[in-house]
Amino acid sequence: MTGGQKRPKYRRIADALRAQIDAGEYGPGDRLPGENPLAAEHGVAAMTARQALNALKNEGLVEARKGAGFYVRSFKPIRRRSIARLSREHWGSGATIFSADDARELTVEASLLGEVTAPEPIARVLDLGEAGSSFARTRRFIVEDRPVLLSTSYMPYDLVAGTPVAEVETGPGGTYARLADLGHAPVHFREEVRVRAPSAEDAARLRLSADTPVIKIVRTAYEATGRAIEVNEMTLDSLAYVLEYDFDA
Structure with a gap:
């Protein structure tokens, strides 16, 4: 297995989302795909997709809004x-x-x-x-x-x-x-x-x-x-x- 494949699935999903944020595909204030669409896209359980979103939240890249999903933070460093x-x-x-x-x-x-x-x-x-x-x-x-x-x-x-x-x-x-x-x-x-x-x-x-x-x-x-x-x-x-x-x- 390659180094990338050894990473947990939720980490690989988080990496992909982070790359999209860095590339500007998701800008400040934009809503990220929810856990169910992400789970379907990557062929994983919804819980794994939520882990990926929470990993980005813990990094400070996104914020969770109750009942509304995860959004890219608008705070400029x-x-x-x-x-x-x-x-x-x-x-x-x-x-x-x-x-x-x-x-x-x-x-x-x-x-x-x-x-x-x-x-x-x-x-x-x-x-x-x-x-x-x-x-x-x-x-x-x-x-x-x-x-x-x-x-x-x-x-x-x-x-x-x-x-x-x-x-x-x-x-x-x-x-x-x-x-x-x-x-x-x-x-x-x-x-x-x-x-x-x-x-x-x-x-x-x-x-x-x-x-x-x-x-x-x-x-x-x-x-x-x-x-x-x-x-x-x-x-x-x-x-x-x-x-x-x-x-x-």
Whole structure:
């Protein structure tokens, strides 16, 4: 048997439908064939056809509408322009970092955690000492009623306590603009990227199935002295994002 034949039947049906979606035969908002037509077309049981449709649903390509079938999602992926978004020219102009990625309206649910003991790896990067005292905030980013990103940011507590950086709304340009106001402008960033299965909390807050991968990005911001002034742990819905890197050779 060939490699393709070894794949379960429902996977082969899902592959065929995915190829049709990629080719534009089914566009955003279009209804896919129901389980009975698919079962007849591929010579399988209706349950197998439903497995194929649910597989595409779990990938985020389609959505199920109660009593109406499966439809191609109309959500356009966010292009995370990983370099342009962090330029001082961008946030220094008062723009939000997200605006470099996407022009759609963004809802941000922010919560101040205040003074917390940072996790040991973060405390080490921020050089917080034995106490590990940091200021932390969490955010959930929502686009078109879809949660797409979770973020927890840690900064040295003695650096930002009692300043605009520690407010829920940090103002034009966000955290990095306020750090610049304090004389601690970030001049260098480092990001680590990996992919894994979501935790139960990630899945709940991002409204994902347990088998939909998430992208984990940890960004560290450094000031001119080389001191790390922020570590931001982010969890992205992998189906909502394209990571874009554009740089000269």
